[in-house]
Amino acid sequence: MTWLQTFTGKHLDYTNPCPHVFDKDSIAQGLSHECRFNGQIPQFYSVAQHSVLASLLVPKHMAWEALLHDATEAFIKDIPAPLKLLLPDYKRVEDRLDKVIRLKYCLPLSMSAEVKKADLIMLATERRDFDLDDGTVWPVLEGITPADFAICPLNPAQARAQFLNRWEEVKPF
Template structure:
């Protein structure tokens, strides 16, 4: 089998990807059920909530790209960056899925520098707010400041609803 069932009942194929099988509802639902840091946090904190924060840290014209910057994880799962480095075949598939999503939602072909920086700001903020700072250097965060707000984790249902609200808010401005 080379496909998965999505929340909406579609079959998403990894070998024969069709843009019609990609939906914002499936993305929101899956990302709201995926925990950041492969679940190694005291309280459940979803990729959907993380993505909403990233979308608020960039200029308005980049907010949709930021909201969907991890959307491929809705179909491929959230593999931690250290593990992903050992999985080149996975990286190829994830990149392909990301490209289909970028095409479907008319996003730039590659992640913009502003979205990447906002993603790192959120990583630094998550490290602070989820008490992951054991003073081990995270080189990727050198020179990156935390956001000026605290993170309060949402339930998966809350994150899904807020993700879809944010998407609908952004679609109105495009």
């Protein structure tokens, strides 16, 4: 079996994903229940909330892309980057899903520099706010300043609602 039943009852075939499977409710549900940092933080903090906050850090015309920058994680989990490097087959599946989502939602074919920077600002902010700074250098964060707001983690239902509200605010169609 190579498929997953989504929150809205559709079947996502990982070997041949169809665009209709990637609906806003399934994306919001999956991201709101997916904890950042593989759950290795003191409080639950969802990818949905991370995505909403990232969408606030970019110019308005890029907020849609920022909101959906981690949409694949609603269906394949938020695998920590160091582990992802060891899983080339996972990366291929992730890239396949990302391509379909990007085409369906009229996003650039690859993540824009502005959204990537917002993602890094969020990482720096999360590192600060979740006390992940043990003195170890994170080379990816060199020159990146955390956001000027503090993260107040939401529960999954709150994060889902926040994500869906932001979806309606920034969707381009």
